[in-house]
Amino acid sequence: MPTNEQVKVLSQVQEVLDIVKERTIENVFFVACGGSSALMYPSKYLLDREAKKMVSDLYSSNEFIHRNPNTLGKNSLVILCSLEGVTPETVFAAQFANEKGALTVGLTNEEGSHLAKNVDCVVKFEFGDQANAFDTNYSIMYQLTMGLLNVVEGNEKFEKMVTSLSNLQTVYDKVKVAVKENALQFGEDYKDEKVIYTIGSGANYGVAYSFAICILMEMQWIHSHAIHAGEYFHGPFEILDEKVPFIHLLGLDETRPLEERALEFAKRYGKRLIVLDAKEYDLSGIDEEMEGYIAPLVLNYVLRVYANALADARQHPLSTRRYMWKVDYHLPIN
Amino acid sequence: MPTNEQVKVLSQVQEVLDIVKERTIENVFFVACGGSSALMYPSKYLLDREAKKMVSDLYSSNEFIHRNPNTLGKNSLVILCSLEGVTPETVFAAQFANEKGALTVGLTNEEGSHLAKNVDCVVKFEFGDQANAFDTNYSIMYQLTMGLLNVVEGNEKFEKMVTSLSNLQTVYDKVKVAVKENALQFGEDYKDEKVIYTIGSGANYGVAYSFAICILMEMQWIHSHAIHAGEYFHGPFEILDEKVPFIHLLGLDETRPLEERALEFAKRYGKRLIVLDAKEYDLSGIDEEMEGYIAPLVLNYVLRVYANALADARQHPLSTRRYMWKVDYHLPIN
Numbered sequence: 001m002p003t004n005e006q007v008k009v010l011s012q013v014q015e016v017l018d019i020v021k022e023r024t025i026e027n028v029f030f031v032a033c034g035g036s037s038a039l040m041y042p043s044k045y046l047l048d049r050e051a052k053k054m055v056s057d058l059y060s061s062n063e064f065i066h067r068n069p070n071t072l073g074k075n076s077l078v079i080l081c082s083l084e085g086v087t088p089e090t091v092f093a094a095q096f097a098n099e100k101g102a103l104t105v106g107l108t109n110e111e112g113s114h115l116a117k118n119v120d121c122v123v124k125f126e127f128g129d130q131a132n133a134f135d136t137n138y139s140i141m142y143q144l145t146m147g148l149l150n151v152v153e154g155n156e157k158f159e160k161m162v163t164s165l166s167n168l169q170t171v172y173d174k175v176k177v178a179v180k181e182n183a184l185q186f187g188e189d190y191k192d193e194k195v196i197y198t199i200g201s202g203a204n205y206g207v208a209y210s211f212a213i214c215i216l217m218e219m220q221w222i223h224s225h226a227i228h229a230g231e232y233f234h235g236p237f238e239i240l241d242e243k244v245p246f247i248h249l250l251g252l253d254e255t256r257p258l259e260e261r262a263l264e265f266a267k268r269y270g271k272r273l274i275v276l277d278a279k280e281y282d283l284s285g286i287d288e289e290m291e292g293y294i295a296p297l298v299l300n301y302v303l304r305v306y307a308n309a310l311a312d313a314r315q316h317p318l319s320t321r322r323y324m325w326k327v328d329y330h331l332p333i334n
Numbered sequence: 335m336p337t338n339e340q341v342k343v344l345s346q347v348q349e350v351l352d353i354v355k356e357r358t359i360e361n362v363f364f365v366a367c368g369g370s371s372a373l374m375y376p377s378k379y380l381l382d383r384e385a386k387k388m389v390s391d392l393y394s395s396n397e398f399i400h401r402n403p404n405t406l407g408k409n410s411l412v413i414l415c416s417l418e419g420v421t422p423e424t425v426f427a428a429q430f431a432n433e434k435g436a437l438t439v440g441l442t443n444e445e446g447s448h449l450a451k452n453v454d455c456v457v458k459f460e461f462g463d464q465a466n467a468f469d470t471n472y473s474i475m476y477q478l479t480m481g482l483l484n485v486v487e488g489n490e491k492f493e494k495m496v497t498s499l500s501n502l503q504t505v506y507d508k509v510k511v512a513v514k515e516n517a518l519q520f521g522e523d524y525k526d527e528k529v530i531y532t533i534g535s536g537a538n539y540g541v542a543y544s545f546a547i548c549i550l551m552e553m554q555w556i557h558s559h560a561i562h563a564g565e566y567f568h569g570p571f572e573i574l575d576e577k578v579p580f581i582h583l584l585g586l587d588e589t590r591p592l593e594e595r596a597l598e599f600a601k602r603y604g605k606r607l608i609v610l611d612a613k614e615y616d617l618s619g620i621d622e623e624m625e626g627y628i629a630p631l632v633l634n635y636v637l638r639v640y641a642n643a644l645a646d647a648r649q650h651p652l653s654t655r656r657y658m659w660k661v662d663y664h665l666p667i668n
Contacts, residue, residue: 027389034568048391048403055361055389055405057382060564063535066589069382071389089564195529195557201397212559213569221573223529225546225559230394230423234368235547237657239555255400265663323571329599 002166005126006134010162013143016105016121017151023103025152026075028056028145031064031093035214036081036107039138041206042296043079043145045253050146052153061089062331065096074101079144081106081137083127085113088331094118105144107137114333133168138297160287164294167285171294172301175281183305186274187313190245193272196222197239198247199262201229202255203293207300211247215307219318229258237265245272247306249299252278253292276302336500339460340468344496346457347477350439351485353455357437359486360409362390362479365398365427369548370415370441373472375540376630377413377479379587384480386487395423396665399430408435413478415440415471417461419447422665428452439478441471448667467502472631494621498628501619505628506635509615517639520608521647524579527606530556531573532581533596535563536589537627541634545581549641553652563592571599579606581640583633586612587626610636 002010028047030040040058047056059067061080072078078097082090085108095118097104106119109127116122123144126135133139142161149155190196196216200208209226216224227236227246240246248263250256266273278295281302286294311318323329336344362381364374374392381390393401395414406412412431416424419442429452431438440453443461450456457478460469467473476495483489524530530550534542543560550558561570561580574580582597584590600607612629615636620628645652657663 034565037565037568045401048401048405051404053405055391057389057391060562060568062564062592063562063589066592067379067382067536068588070385071382071387087568202401213561213565218569218572223557223559223573225557227547228394228397230396231368231371231547233658233663234371234394234421235552237663238552238655239557240657254402255397258396258400261665265657268661269657321572323574323599323603327602329567329571331595 003132005132006166009135009140010143012123013140013147016123016144017147019103019121020077020148020151024075025077025103025148026054027071028054028148029064029069029072029076029078029097030056030058031061031078031090032081033061033087033089035210036083036087036090036137038206038210038214040079040081040141041209042138042203042293043141045203046142046145046293047149050149050155050157054149054152061087061093064093072097072100072102076100076102077148078102078104079107080104080115080119081108082115083109085110085115086333087115088333091115091118091333092331107140133172134165138300139165139168142293157289160290161293164286164290168294168297170285171281171283171298175298175302176305178281179302179305183309186306187309190310191313193245194223196245196247197225197227198249199227199229199232200249200251201258202251202253204249204251204253204259204296204299207296207303208249210300211303211307215303215318218324219307219320220310220314220316229262232262233265240266240270242271244270245274246270247274247276250275250277250279251292251295251299253295337466339466340500343469343474344477347474347481350455350457350478351481353437354411354482354485358409359411359437359482360388361405362388362482363398363403363406363410363412363431364390364392365395365412365424366415367395367421367423369544370417370421370424370471372540372544372548374413374415374475375543376472376537376627377475379537380476380479380627384483384489384491388483388486395421395427398427406431406434406436410434410436411482412436412438413441414438414449414453415442416449417443419444419449420667421449422667425449425452425667426665441474467506468499472634473499473502476627491623494624495627498620498624502628502631504619505615505617505632509632509636510639512615513636513639517643520640521643524644525647527579528557530579530581531559531561532583533561533563533566534583534585535592536585536587538583538585538587538593538630538633541630541637542583544634545637545641549637552658553641553654554644554648554650563596566596567599574600574604576605578604579608580604581608581610584609584611584613585626585629585633587629
């Protein structure tokens with residue numbers, strides 16, 4: 001039984017899908033910056049696996065504008081995201097996509113923001129500890145992409161996805177309790193590290209990327225890099241020794257064998273390994289067929305618990321910044 | 335006037351294009367691992383900018399197999415690359431693509447290799463200090479992709495590209511002399527660093543990635559990460575202080591403003607910046623319209639000179655490994 005908030009979110013998604021029905025959508029561009037971009041990786045994975053015809057690309061907002069993909073046009077759907085809706089690069093990317101005749105959808109927490117004013121359709125998402133998982137950005141991205149596949153190609157997994165997402169908050173609540181102790185231990189054990197790598201593949205790579213650039217580099221000033229589990233053996237693994245910490249993500253999608261292989265190797269030569277395995281979490285309420293897609297959302301939630309513990313142990317709050325919002329570096333927004 | 339070797343390379347490319355003419359190619363997959371994957375990024379950039387209809391994706395070989403993109407099929411062209419042609423993931427990816435009915439092209443230095451035996455078309459490239467730039471992997475990738483655009487969509491820049499590439503060795507020879515002193519200085523100044531980041535965008539991102547994972551992490555055991563110049567402001571820049579070294583790549587493609595913006599910011603708060611700017615090199619013989627595409631190849635060449643200088647200064651030869659080729663980690667190859 002969906003809550004009132006869920007009905008509101010779904011009706012926003014439905015409005016987008018109704019407009020999609022009137023158009024011919026051949027390609028999708030996922031366009032955002034930093035953490036807002038990272039949360040779109042799972043949707044790219046989903047489209048790659050599920051779409052019979054529709055193709056997609058994911059670009060950082062300013063790259064998207066300057067790269068100027070030749071296939072961007074009236075048959076394109078451009079999905080953009082910015083929490084407060086004021087990221088200049090993303091607002092400009094929306095304007096750019098509009099000029100090309102694309103259908104633009106903006107996810108934001110601020111309905112009156114620059115981004116909201118510059119897209120064809122706005123989807124408001126919720127944010128923070130009080131938000132229900134169903135109403136948050138990751139979840140809405142899946143509702144949009146699975147809905148798109150349903151409307152354009154007749155893919156019938158939309159309902160399974162929506163039902164699974166409506167049960168996601170319960171999963172989060174249980175996992176929060178389950179990982180609490182491990183997270184505190186992580187904070188204590190790794191609080192003095194100068195470098196911490198993350199590693200994952202498939203639907204989980206974006207989560208590894210987000211933790212590396214937004215949590216470790218941005219919020220903790222710890223050196224990091226998100227390593228793709230398949231690429232690991234073709235360069236990065238040479239950095240491994242008994243002292244270098246790696247956070248290994250193990251998801252439930254089709255690329256899990258890559259993540260398992262990297263971990264198996266790391267266990268032979270590394271000692272500072274943190275393993276987050278989605279198999280260990282209680283995913284009751286998530287449709288079995290959706291588990292691979294949902295795993296990165298759960299891993300991302302777990303990583304946020306770990307981030308809080310690390311920040312506490314280091315006495316370096318996640319809100320600490322030296323440049324972001326503090327010094328002048330923004331592109332001027334109109 | 336092309337040399338005999340160049341005629342041989344071009345005739346191999348022409349053979350591929352003749353086969354392409356007989357098929358309907360709608361999408362291209364660039365599939366390889368590590369450095370061989372990185373050298374395909376510029377070709378993805380080129381297709382994005384130039385292709386009216388054709389779409390493309392770039393995946394690490396094992397991700398490609400397990401992700402199993404739904405649009406992979408008889409209208410796909412899959413371009414694979416492996417220097418010695420024995421990278422198991424890439425050989426398996428070729429077999430996988432064949433089973434899906436795709437047209438497979440394998441770039442390798444070894445004509446009798448596993449990869450060569452498992453693709454529809456083999457293109458042999460040259461390698462090492464004696465090779466002419468025209469006959470090397472980066473150059474052949476551009477010949478293939480520009481040729482593909484010519485054959486499938488009537489793009490008329492193929493000749494300009496081939497002429498530019500035939501003059502590339504002269505550019506390399508001049509640039510080698512021009513950067514020699516700076517490279518030696520780089521080696522001396524940075525030989526004790528534990529972390530060195532690289533940064534770039536557009537056609538140059540793959541070169542930044544290659545230097546980070548293959549040279550610094552793999553061959554020098556120095557922590558690293560290739561940061562996208564647009565993403566820099568959405569997380570990674572918070573790691574910057576007066577001590578952290580960043581190698582800034584400035585290319586000549588349409589995304590140069592992103593690279594310039596990152597450098598401008600870095601100069602305000604950083605002190606350990608290494609700037610490699612393609613504008614400073616003598617690109618005589620490169621068609622003006624091709625300069626943006628060719629810049630990453632030149633930057634990659636310059637970075638190799640820098641890598642040699644760094645390895646010498648650290649007395650850590652580029653051939654040093656602890657795991658690669660030394661311990662057992664390969665997927666079993668048939």
